[in-house]
Amino acid sequence: MTTQRSADIISGIFLAAIGAVVMVAAFDIKSVFGERLPPRTLPLTLGAITFFSGILLSLRAYFYKGELLFVEWPDREGWVRNIVTFICLSGYLVLIEVLGITVASLIFSFALTFYLDRRWIRDLCVSIAIAIVIQVVFVRILQLSFPPGFWAH
Secondary structure, eight states: OEEHHHHHHHHHHHHHHHHHHHHHHHTTSOOOTTOSSOTTHHHHHHHHHHHHHHHHHHHHHHTOOSOOOEEOOOOHHHHHHHHHHHHHHHHHHHHHHHHOHHHHHHHHHHHHHHHHHOOHHHHHHHHHHHHHHIIIIIIIISOOOOOOOGGGO
16 A cells, blocks of 8 residues: 555656656657747647646645545556556557547547546537547647648548
């Protein structure tokens, strides 16, 4: 058994490390002349948010003075949820190249929320809203470079 405090410190350090790796990798993304925003903008922003969120989580846990809460390892159901989430994320990364960011996000968000929630109408509505926000904000307004999918070729 471990405490919530130590789990948050370790998780925060892990998140900060992932954010740092993403930021370093984002600087290797080459820009094409004439783009409104360079393609490294989104990964750099998400990497920075992840990095600073991890640092804040660790610091908040480190200076926590309240009662210690003990955390159990996930039971069988918890491990299955973690594995399904990992598989969905892996599939999402593969589908982005094939179907494009908007359709891949729709499928990923629906599959994962339906698995976790089992309310298909609400899950579908949330997934459609996510796809619309991604298409409008990131593709249309910010004009970030994402794989368009097989039908755009």
